[in-house]
Amino acid sequence: MKIVKNAVAGTLESSDIFIRVEPSEQLEIDIESVVKDQYYKAIYQAVDEVLKEFQVANGKFSINDRGALDCVIRARMETAVKRGGEC
Amino acid sequence: MRRTMLFLPGNTPNMLINGDVLGADSIILDLEDAVSPDEKDAARILVRNALKYQKAETCETIIRINPTESGFWMKDLDEVIPYKPHLIMPTKVDSAQVVQKVSAYIAEVEARHGMEVGKIGILPLIETALGVEQAFQIASADPRVVGLFLGGEDLTADLQCKRTKEGKEIFYSRSRIVCAARACGIEAYDTPFTDVEDSEGLVKDTKLAKSLGFSGKAVISPRHVETVNELFSPTQADIEYAHDVMDAIEEGKRQGKGVISLRGKMIDAPIVKRAQQVLEMELQMLGGVSIE
Numbered sequence: 001m002k003i004v005k006n007a008v009a010g011t012l013e014s015s016d017i018f019i020r021v022e023p024s025e026q027l028e029i030d031i032e033s034v035v036k037d038q039y040y041k042a043i044y045q046a047v048d049e050v051l052k053e054f055q056v057a058n059g060k061f062s063i064n065d066r067g068a069l070d071c072v073i074r075a076r077m078e079t080a081v082k083r084g085g086e087c
Numbered sequence: 088m089r090r091t092m093l094f095l096p097g098n099t100p101n102m103l104i105n106g107d108v109l110g111a112d113s114i115i116l117d118l119e120d121a122v123s124p125d126e127k128d129a130a131r132i133l134v135r136n137a138l139k140y141q142k143a144e145t146c147e148t149i150i151r152i153n154p155t156e157s158g159f160w161m162k163d164l165d166e167v168i169p170y171k172p173h174l175i176m177p178t179k180v181d182s183a184q185v186v187q188k189v190s191a192y193i194a195e196v197e198a199r200h201g202m203e204v205g206k207i208g209i210l211p212l213i214e215t216a217l218g219v220e221q222a223f224q225i226a227s228a229d230p231r232v233v234g235l236f237l238g239g240e241d242l243t244a245d246l247q248c249k250r251t252k253e254g255k256e257i258f259y260s261r262s263r264i265v266c267a268a269r270a271c272g273i274e275a276y277d278t279p280f281t282d283v284e285d286s287e288g289l290v291k292d293t294k295l296a297k298s299l300g301f302s303g304k305a306v307i308s309p310r311h312v313e314t315v316n317e318l319f320s321p322t323q324a325d326i327e328y329a330h331d332v333m334d335a336i337e338e339g340k341r342q343g344k345g346v347i348s349l350r351g352k353m354i355d356a357p358i359v360k361r362a363q364q365v366l367e368m369e370l371q372m373l374g375g376v377s378i379e
Contacts, residue, residue, distance in 0.1 A: 009129055010129070013099070013100075013101065014101050015100045015101035015104065016099075016100045016101070068100060069100070069104055069140075069141065070140065071104075071136040071137060071139065071140035071141050072100040072104070072133065072136070074136055074140075075129070075132045075133040075135075075136040076129070076133075078132050079128060079129040079132050079133075082128065082132075083128070
């Protein structure tokens with residue numbers, strides 16, 4: 001899947017995550033989180049697995065996590081990818 | 088046992104992921120009214136992931152899907168059915184055909200994913216005048232149907248009357264739903280009481296629903312769960328009486344008696360049936376798990 005347009009998913013509410021995606025030649029991932037010190041690796045892993053699942057190799061992902069669980073991170077990433085992407 | 092069915096908006100993670108610790112017998116993950124049209128895709132994915140990775144273990148999970156006249160309901164089922172929710176709640180059901188259409192598509196998705204066909208139940212939401220009038224046909228439309236659920240807010244809009252706390256305007260609909268459900272041997276569930284702050288009104292409304300024959304009631308706030316659970320539970324006296332009835336039956340059988348009485352009253356079939364229902368509820372309450 002190729003990221004072809006701007007899109008957002010999620011919210012900035014507690015236990016959610018807000019993801020903004022924009023077209024880019026490279027894959028860029030920027031993660032901010034209220035629990036960055038403890039869970040950065042886990043968040044990155046969830047993000048990375050969704051990108052691999054949908055074969056996304058480009059796009060700029062700006063991620064603002066508000067303490068979302070793994071299943072929420074994966075859901076919001078999938079939504080962002082589907083909204084901004086094209087097969 | 089579904090004394091309480093708690094509505095949780097399908098696109099709100101902090102409510103969705105904590106739903107099973109709020110004490111309700113069932114949680115209803117809502118993909119319909121609680122989700123705006125431009126967020127349907129996000130809610131569907133979130134609810135599917137909640138089922139996949141974070142499934143409630145201590146209560147039943149019901150998914151409220153979008154109406155069959157919308158372009159969303161099949162996509163809703165495509166996402167959630169593979170993760171085996173206990174029940175699907177189709178909305179604005181006004182004919183047997185709607186239930187059959189939903190059931191057939193659930194079967195299609197079950198078969199596509201190699202699942203046993205027919206395991207997932209249906210709890211139709213009746214919230215139109217036509218739906219009320221078709222209640223018996225809806226209740227008997229398909230073997231998946233486990234009960235009927237009355238939605239009072241949309242119904243009163245359709246009836247062109249004001250929704251009041253006293254509920255006189257939906258008295259007929261409530262009674263009709265209960266009668267249709269019981270005639271088909273299934274359960275009936277009442278509309279939520281929507282004033283979160285009015286605890287006295289909640290008690291009155293719940294007592295009324297129970298007196299009409301409903302098995303439980305939907306709630307829109309976790310604050311209503313305890314009250315509704317309590318009012319739909321058998322009292323200690325009910326439980327003790329039910330045990331006495333069953334003991335008396337056993338004793339009568341041992342003595343070869345054809346007619347059995349307890350506390351001066353004859354025990355007939357309806358009393359035994361009621362005692363069995365109370366003991367079944369007691370068992371489920373002791374087990375802490377509400378699934379039938």
